[in-house]
Amino acid sequence: MKEKIVETSIDLFGKNGFTETSIQDIVEALGVTKGTFYYYYKSKEELLMEIHLRYIDDLILGQKEILEKKLSTEEKLYQIVYMIMKYIEGHGQSARVFFREMQHLNEEHLKDIFSKRDKFRKGLNNVIQEGIDTGEFRQDLNVNIVSLAILGAVNWSYHWFDPKGELDEKTVSTIYIDFMLNGLKAT
Amino acid sequence: MKEKIVETSIDLFGKNGFTETSIQDIVEALGVTKGTFYYYYKSKEELLMEIHLRYIDDLILGQKEILEKKLSTEEKLYQIVYMIMKYIEGHGQSARVFFREMQHLNEEHLKDIFSKRDKFRKGLNNVIQEGIDTGEFRQDLNVNIVSLAILGAVNWSYHWFDPKGELDEKTVSTIYIDFMLNGLKAT
Numbered sequence: 436m437k438e439k440i441v442e443t444s445i446d447l448f449g450k451n452g453f454t455e456t457s458i459q460d461i462v463e464a465l466g467v468t469k470g471t472f473y474y475y476y477k478s479k480e481e482l483l484m485e486i487h488l489r490y491i492d493d494l495i496l497g498q499k500e501i502l503e504k505k506l507s508t509e510e511k512l513y514q515i516v517y518m519i520m521k522y523i524e525g526h527g528q529s530a531r532v533f534f535r536e537m538q539h540l541n542e543e544h545l546k547d548i549f550s551k552r553d554k555f556r557k558g559l560n561n562v563i564q565e566g567i568d569t570g571e572f573r574q575d576l577n578v579n580i581v582s583l584a585i586l587g588a589v590n591w592s593y594h595w596f597d598p599k600g601e602l603d604e605k606t607v608s609t610i611y612i613d614f615m616l617n618g619l620k621a622t
Numbered sequence: 623m624k625e626k627i628v629e630t631s632i633d634l635f636g637k638n639g640f641t642e643t644s645i646q647d648i649v650e651a652l653g654v655t656k657g658t659f660y661y662y663y664k665s666k667e668e669l670l671m672e673i674h675l676r677y678i679d680d681l682i683l684g685q686k687e688i689l690e691k692k693l694s695t696e697e698k699l700y701q702i703v704y705m706i707m708k709y710i711e712g713h714g715q716s717a718r719v720f721f722r723e724m725q726h727l728n729e730e731h732l733k734d735i736f737s738k739r740d741k742f743r744k745g746l747n748n749v750i751q752e753g754i755d756t757g758e759f760r761q762d763l764n765v766n767i768v769s770l771a772i773l774g775a776v777n778w779s780y781h782w783f784d785p786k787g788e789l790d791e792k793t794v795s796t797i798y799i800d801f802m803l804n805g806l807k808a809t
Binding site: 452454455509512534535538539563566570571572573574576577580581583584585586587588589590591592594595602607610611614615616617618619620621622 | 639641642696699721722725726750753757758759760761763764767768770771772773774775776777778779781782789794797798801802803804805806807808809
């Protein structure tokens with residue numbers, strides 16, 4: 436039931452917004468009572484935090500697994516970009532709730548989520564730094580800013596990526612990585 | 623007064639959310655009556671549309687001016703990226719309202735905004751295509767997807783760019799453009 440509450444809420448928050456969705460709306464969509472909701476969650480905010488934690492924890496775990504593999508820096512970068520794209524492809528509404536409804540978390544929860552987002556970003560920073568250290572990447576890169584540009588390009592896809600569209604997440608990731616590694620300029 | 627209503631609303635919508643802000647909140651912050659509000663706007667949604675129109679129309683106009691200049695493709699691209707970053711630096715709350723509260727526009731308005739966003743994106747597509755045609759850019763680029771990656775990286779900066787931070791919007795734009803043109807890879 437906990438799982439169903441989370442799934443239904445992601446759907447309702449994503450479609451109608453966090454503020455616009457009441458606990459009543461959630462329990463009605465599930466055909467259960469408010470008591471059932473309060474058995475699992477103290478408040479709507481606590482449920483929102485669970486949705487946020489799942490999103491960022493899944494990505495941190497996925498990144499950790501990639502970083503532990505013996506791969507070239509280029510391949511690690513590809514796998515991280517693909518993982519995020521794939522996650523957005525499969526969890527578009529979660530991404531929407533994660534990035535759009537964050538301001539409805541309480542201060543303590545928000546701090547926790549920001550610190551986890553920082554952790555993920557630093558993991559990406561480390562990959563870029565590794566590429567610089569091994570000589571695969573240019574020596575004059577600004578690691579922090581380039582990392583934010585990459586995350587921006589990939590995260591933004593929740594605004595436009597259509598799982599039913601012409602290109603699948605694998606093709607888009609491949610085009611992204613080629614652009615990120617080689618740039619626009621003719622050589 | 624119209625200008626003041628828009629400015630105050632951007633601030634309140636940005637900080638507290640569109641749904642969370644009532645017309646009463648807006649007129650109280652301005653020290654005027656609801657009658658004053660309704661003299662200028664039929665509804666809160668109409669005001670939201672005005673905020674959206676200002677954002678996208680400013681960017682479309684700015685892009686048009688850049689595209690009409692006699693510049694290399696590289697320079698046009700730099701100026702477009704810098705224009706968006708500069709706009710976000712000066713209008714952070716507008717960007718927040720624009721990207722986060724879009725779902726509160728009515729269907730007709732949303733269609734209008736999407737068509738204007740498409741226009742802006744196509745302007746960027748044209749710059750990339752021009753670079754391919756002149757031989758400045760690689761011949762094998764996927765114009766649409768690369769354009770979305772660039773817009774994502776730049777638009778995303780409203781999530782993190784701090785006008786009081788270490789790097790100003792000019793420095794960030796320069797790092798972005800270098801990354802976009804030359805990529806990560808050592809040559």
